Amino acid sequence: MTMVQSTSYTLTQLYAFLKQEGLEEHAGKVLDLYEKEKAGTYTIGFAGHFSAGKSTLINFLAGTNVLPSSPIPTSANIVRLKRGEEKAIAYNSDKVPIAVEESRDMERLQDLCKDNRQISSLAIYKSDPSFPLDVEFMDTPGVDSTDDMDRMITEGSLHLIDHLYYVVDYNHVQSEVNSSFLQSVEQRQQPYTLVINQMDKHRDEEMRFDQFSASISEWLNSYNLHPDGVYYTTMHPSHVASWQGNRKLRTDVGTKINKRITKDHLPSLMKEFSEAFRNKYNIGSYEEELATYEGSSVEEAEQRIENLKETYEDKQERLTDLYNRRVRGFLKNAYITPAVLREDAEAYLESMQPNFKKGFLFTKDKTKEERDRRRETFRDHLQQTLEKNLESPASGPVT
Structure with missing residues (x-):
């Protein structure tokens, strides 16, 4: 198992500092990292569209039907699937257990997965020996919900994920929601894999598969997105067992679990904490005030004006190009x-x-x-x- 570890001492000191500064949300993320490191858990996360088949895909990969799956949006909170004695534990927003279900009542568990009013996260344990120890699958709410809270919940869980599988609906791969979310993932340097699900909807008579996959590559390049891999899957009952992309994805997940290369999230979190600290003390306004005292010569000012004139026409051309590439693109998708x-x-x-x-x-x-x-x-x-x-x-x- 390859690991990049942050020392427990560092996390403890950072937690104490953030608590002292009143940055409770950020302190909670440090506590999450500390508990994850102490437990030695490897986390594979799943994010993406509502109704793109995330939960069904997790059930397929884990060999279980415990997560709810239907054409209607399902998981509305963070759901963790782990190996252990059969039970489910529901937690509130303060990470305090508020309900423990000892039975494997599927209907009851699926109701818990959909309840985001009282439940912030749900841990479901399965005793199947084929499910690896010290590994968890994490299901998150859809990032394309009309409720911004769902996207915030998903983004707020990224610091716990070692590898992310981003699952999209075949018909809306190149949507602005996907482009925007994956760009934020890239900025965090979060390892991720793109999964294009519901491929049973593809029709070769409308577009050959090689043309479709080429359009995906072009889209990824245009947004400077670099997933570890792209998999084309379907969870349709008629194809789930025989679809080649499903087998390839399962092999990839197995390889990730065997290698268990964990993601060190502390550097990206430190940037987040630094920004929160700057905002708390309004440091930016002091920097702006100091900048007004920095003098510049008349010659420098005149040169700046000339530069603005020279770039005016170039700016117009770039705006036209931006409209053609971005606005028309996201309207289509x-x-x-x-x-x-x-x-x-x-x-x-x-x-x-x-x-x-x-x-x-x-x-x-x-x-x-x-x-x-x-x-x-x-x-x-x-x-x-x-x-x-x-x-x-x-x-x-x-x-």
Whole structure:
């Protein structure tokens, strides 16, 4: 087992400092690293789209059906799958156990996976001897949810993951959500692998597979993304056992587990802690004030103006190119119909049917109120989705 370790002493001292400074969230991340290092756990994480098949993929790789899987968004909190005595432990946001399920009631466990109101994380233990010791699979909420909290939960767990498998839906691989999230992963120098799931949707008569894979490579290069590998999988019952990409992915996961090269997250966390410290004491404003006292000659000022004039036309050309590459690109791949929105649309359309009624007494007023409520819910979620996938990417920084 190859490991890059941070000493327990360093983590202890850092934890004490952050607690003293009142940076509780960051202190919690240091405590996570300390506990992980003491336990010697190797963590394989899974992130990606809602309904892209993350949970089903984990069940396939782990040889279990304990995680919920359906066409509807499922895991809404952090779910860890480990080897041990059969049980499930639910934790609140303070990492305090609030429920212990000794049985393997599948329906009960799947309900716990979906409860993000009381439960922050869930540890599920399975006694199957084929599941390796000191290894855990971590399932995270979808990063494309209309609720920004889901993405924050996923990003807040990256410091525990040694290798990340990012799972995307075949139809929305090149979405702005994926590009943005994977760029943040690259900035953290987090090792990751791209998994393009639901490949049973691919039709060779529409696009040959070699053309499709070439478009994926081009997209990765355009955003300077460098995954360890790209796997094409499907969890469709008709193909799951025979699909070559599934076998390749399982082999890759097995190789990662055997080598167990852990990720030292402390350097990237130190940058995060430094920024939090600067914000707390408003250090940036002092630096800006000092900068105003730095004099410059008239000649230097005139040269800056000339440089701005010379680069004006070049800036126009780059803006045009940015529009063609980015704006048109994300419009084509924008993921604007998540499952939650589809459910709201279905409920609204149902309420508009002539035979739709609410209640038994005063049904006319109740029916109108229910129709108005469903319309408002659908409109609000649609607006959130459009803002997240269309407006936000378009308003990104221009370089």
